[in-house]
Amino acid sequence: MDPLLEANGTFALNLLKILGEDSSKNVFFSPMSISSALAMVFMGAKGDTASQMIQALSLDKCSSSGGGDVHQGFQALLTEVNTTGTQYLLKTANRLFGEKTFNILSSFKDSCRKFYEAEMEELDFQGDTEQSRQHINTWVAKKTEDKITELLCPSAVNSDTLLVLVNAIYFKGNWEKQFDKEDTREMPFKVTMNEEKPVQMMFQKSTVNMTYVEELSTTILLLPYAGNELNMIIMLPDEHVELRMVEKEITYEKFIEWTRLDKMDEGEVEVLLLRFKLEENYNMKGFLCKLAMTDAFDSRADFSGIASERGLFLSKVVHKSFVEVTEEGTEAAAVTAAIMMMRCMRFTPRFCADHPFLFFIQHVKTNGILFCGRFSSP
Missing domain, CATH: 3.30.497.10 (Antithrombin, subunit I, domain 2)
Known part of the structure; x- marks a missing residue:
C-alpha cells in the first residue's frame, strides 16, 4: 500500500x-x-x-x-x-x-x-x-x-x-447510471428510532457492487461516476446499529479491505438514495x-x-x-x-439510505479519499 x-x-x-x-x-x-x-x-x-x-x-x-x-x-x-x-x-x-x-x-x-x-x-x-x-x-x-x-x-x-x-x-x-427524476418521491428519513423527517428519495434499479460486513452489521454500496474512475462509497448500518459504532471501528486498512471489488458482489439492486x-x-x-x-x-x-x-x-x-x-x-x-x-430466494436486493450513513468520494486509481462525510439529519 x-x-x-x-x-x-x-x-x-x-x-x-x-x-x-x-x-x-x-x-x-x-x-x-x-x-x-x-x-x-x-x-x-x-x-x-x-x-x-x-x-x-x-x-x-x-x-x-x-x-x-x-x-x-x-x-x-x-x-x-x-x-x-x-x-x-x-x-x-x-x-x-x-x-x-x-x-x-x-x-x-x-x-x-x-x-x-x-x-x-x-x-x-x-x-x-x-x-x-x-x-x-x-x-x-x-x-x-x-x-x-x-x-x-x-x-x-x-x-x-x-x-x-x-x-x-x-x-x-455524473453518475455512471443517472437516477430518473420521475422516480424521485418523498419518503421519511429515520433520524433516530423516534424521529423522522421527510426527504426527496431518488430511486433506480441497477447493477452495482455491494457487500455486507458481518462484524459491523453494515452494508457497503459502490455508486460509480461516469468513466468508473471515481466512486461514491456509502456505508449504511442496519437500522438497529448506531452509526457511531461503525465510525469507531473503521481504520484505513479495513476501509480498503471492505471496499475491494473482488470482495464485493455485483448484481441488480434497488438503490434508494436521498437528494441532499x-x-x-x-x-x-x-x-x-x-x-x-x-x-x-x-x-x-x-x-x-x-x-x-x-x-x-x-x-x-x-x-x-x-x-x-x-x-x-x-x-x-x-x-x-x-x-x-x-506569534436464497431469488429477489432483487434493496439498499435504502433512509437512516444515518457515511459516504466517501474515492479516486479509484489511487484509492485516495477526496471527500468524506456523515449524513445524520436532513
Missing part, C-alpha cells in the same frame, strides 16, 4: 471520528484539501512542531528524512488527481499569499512551487487587510466554481497576518490539537524552515466544504486555509 495514501486515509478517518463526536450533526470535509495545505506548512516545520505534525497527519507511515518522501508523494498524487481528459471534472490548486514586507525563505517558496505548484503572491496585509482578504476569497471562488465564496471572514486575517497557505479542490461528476446538499464550515485548530498538533499554534512553534525570524506560528486553519447530490450526479468543493502570524 502506498505510504502517503495510507497516511492520508488514516488522517481522513481520524478526523471523521473527531469532527463527528456530536452524532446528531452532519459532517462533510475534504481530507485531501486539509492534508495538502498542512503538508505545505509541514515543509517549513522543525523540531517538536514537525514531530507533532507527523503524528497528527499520520505521516509516520512515510519513511522520511526531512519529509522529502512526503512531498514527492503529494507531487505525484496531485498530478494524478489533476489528470485532464476525464469524464468528470476534478481539480485542485494551491497558493501562497504572503505579506509583502515579510521575508519568506526562497528555499520554502521554491519547494512549494516544485511539489505543490503553489505560486507565491505578495499582498499588503499590513496596509490594506480588507483588500487582501477579498483578493484571497476571489481566488478561492474562481477555483471552486463559486461554490465557496467567503472562505475568510473579516476576523480571519488582520494586519499581523504574514502568510496564508490555501488549497482548493473541486469535483463535478451540505455546506460545512470548520475552525480546525481544536480538532488538530486533539490529534496532538499543539505547538504549531502557540509560542513553541518552530517554523524556521519558512522564515528566519522567530515567533512565526499558525493562528488559524479554516476549512469550508460544499456537496450536492442529485439525480444527475455530485458536485463538491472544499478549501483549506492555514493562516500564519508572528
Whole structure:
C-alpha cells in the first residue's frame, strides 16, 4: 500500500471520528484539501512542531528524512488527481499569499512551487487587510466554481497576518447510471428510532457492487461516476446499529479491505438514495490539537524552515466544504486555509439510505479519499 495514501486515509478517518463526536450533526470535509495545505506548512516545520505534525497527519507511515518522501508523494498524487481528459471534472490548486514586507525563505517558496505548484503572491496585509482578504476569497471562488465564496471572514486575517497557505479542490461528476427524476418521491428519513423527517428519495434499479460486513452489521454500496474512475462509497448500518459504532471501528486498512471489488458482489439492486446538499464550515485548530498538533499554534512553534525570524506560528486553519447530490450526479468543493502570524430466494436486493450513513468520494486509481462525510439529519 502506498505510504502517503495510507497516511492520508488514516488522517481522513481520524478526523471523521473527531469532527463527528456530536452524532446528531452532519459532517462533510475534504481530507485531501486539509492534508495538502498542512503538508505545505509541514515543509517549513522543525523540531517538536514537525514531530507533532507527523503524528497528527499520520505521516509516520512515510519513511522520511526531512519529509522529502512526503512531498514527492503529494507531487505525484496531485498530478494524478489533476489528470485532464476525464469524464468528470476534478481539480485542485494551491497558493501562497504572503505579506509583502515579510521575508519568506526562497528555499520554502521554491519547494512549494516544485511539489505543490503553489505560486507565491505578495499582498499588503499590513496596509490594506480588507483588500487582501477579498483578493484571497476571489481566488478561492474562481477555483471552486463559486461554490465557496467567503472562505475568510473579516476576523480571519488582520494586519499581523504574514502568510496564508490555501488549497482548493473541486469535483463535478455524473453518475455512471443517472437516477430518473420521475422516480424521485418523498419518503421519511429515520433520524433516530423516534424521529423522522421527510426527504426527496431518488430511486433506480441497477447493477452495482455491494457487500455486507458481518462484524459491523453494515452494508457497503459502490455508486460509480461516469468513466468508473471515481466512486461514491456509502456505508449504511442496519437500522438497529448506531452509526457511531461503525465510525469507531473503521481504520484505513479495513476501509480498503471492505471496499475491494473482488470482495464485493455485483448484481441488480434497488438503490434508494436521498437528494441532499451540505455546506460545512470548520475552525480546525481544536480538532488538530486533539490529534496532538499543539505547538504549531502557540509560542513553541518552530517554523524556521519558512522564515528566519522567530515567533512565526499558525493562528488559524479554516476549512469550508460544499456537496450536492442529485439525480444527475455530485458536485463538491472544499478549501483549506492555514493562516500564519508572528506569534436464497431469488429477489432483487434493496439498499435504502433512509437512516444515518457515511459516504466517501474515492479516486479509484489511487484509492485516495477526496471527500468524506456523515449524513445524520436532513
